Amino acid sequence: MQKRHSKLVILGSGPAGYSAAVYAARANLKPTLIAGIQLGGQLTTTTEVDNWPGDSEGLTGPVLMERMQAHAERFGTEIVYDHINEVDLSVRPFVLKGDMEEFTCDALIIATGATAQYLGLESEAKFMGQGVSACATCDGFFYKNQKVMVVGGGNTAVEEALYLSNIAEHVTLVHRRDSLRSEKILQDHLFAKEKEGKISILWGFVAQRFERQSAPN
The missing domain is CATH 3.50.50.60 (FAD/NAD(P)-binding domain)
Known part of the structure; x- marks a missing residue:
């Protein structure tokens, strides 16, 4: 070569x-x-x-x-x-x-930059691409009119939640702490969406395992 x-x-x-x-x-x-x-x-x-x-x-x-x-x-x-x-x-x-x-x-x-930060759960890897995603703009369309959960409290998590709130039926943001790390303006947008009922926030929760819910009869 x-x-x-x-x-x-x-x-x-x-x-x-x-x-x-x-x-x-x-x-x-x-x-x-x-x-x-x-x-x-x-x-x-x-x-x-x-x-x-x-x-x-x-x-x-x-x-x-x-x-x-x-x-x-x-x-x-x-x-x-x-x-x-x-x-x-x-x-x-x-x-x-x-x-x-x-x-x-x-x-x-x-200058190879950053990559998505994963939770490191075994079930996360198992369902990657089958309901678990690290890119809302890439995969958000697949969750149209569905209930979606976003894990995190930084800029990326809040941006993803805001983006998905325009696509999904409802978005739940799960954060392990009692306050967000994201920029203040993003928090303002997030809380406005929460008031509209498009987003819910679960404070002080940690994701430990993902499971596939069986389809309703």
Whole structure:
């Protein structure tokens, strides 16, 4: 397999990866950005981004990531659609092995970002994709007019609950503490939905096991 060499390789196509690409490209480093499995990163699963400076009306995560990609490409960043499985940092230049190609580089920026945080329950893994999901924007349509439960108290959990409240029959947010960690504005939206009867909140509860309810006769 022939190796492709770059002065700089950036792993990850989320906000950090594209930001690094813009600066590197403007410095004439001719960066290669390897997108990874999820093009655009975790932000592509966010429906509304209201804290991005310059967009007073708000925008969606996928749209924002498309803009970032275009910005990086405008200055000459090469986008490669591959996933790196192995990196050897013991040699120079560094060696990266992907699904489709091998790469070498003089410098490497790792911006692989965040992934969904799971509860770690055995039953969670058992029912993943069969009623259990880590992405409301990806799978929310499948829960249309159904009763849905969201576990967590941070920004992601509250955003998912708000998104699902426009699709599901009812959303129950389960949080182990007596207060939320999410931003205040998200909490305001959540409590407004609670008053409307679209969302219920269970405080001080911890999910321990998921079970499949038998279909009614």
